[in-house]
Amino acid sequence: MMKTPLPSCRSSLNCVLTDQGFDAEADALYEASRRALSGIGGRIIREDAAAYRLDAIFTTRLLRFQDDVSIAVADGRVYIRSASRIGISDFGLNRRRTRHFFTRLRAELG
Numbered sequence: 001m002m003k004t005p006l007p008s009c010r011s012s013l014n015c016v017l018t019d020q021g022f023d024a025e026a027d028a029l030y031e032a033s034r035r036a037l038s039g040i041g042g043r044i045i046r047e048d049a050a051a052y053r054l055d056a057i058f059t060t061r062l063l064r065f066q067d068d069v070s071i072a073v074a075d076g077r078v079y080i081r082s083a084s085r086i087g088i089s090d091f092g093l094n095r096r097r098t099r100h101f102f103t104r105l106r107a108e109l110g
Contacts, residue, residue, distance in 0.1 A: 005072040015083035032108035
């Protein structure tokens, strides 16, 4: 099993780290990930195209909390880590966000 290029979530209830494999070149996965991340409401704060890495901030609607999301592309896989900055539980928000991202990413890839 390959080690993830993103930091682990440890046993946190307010963090999700997951990945999916795609049959596409790294450049295409990176660009589609950038569009998908912006498309679901992420404000990209850092881009490293050479390392195929994106970092973004999401702001929750109700209480305006900020969540951190990181994307990495490696070996035909797209990794996403979504974590709340505060609190013990996120009531499933980060899990829903990662599913929404992958749905949008598949649409971006056609």
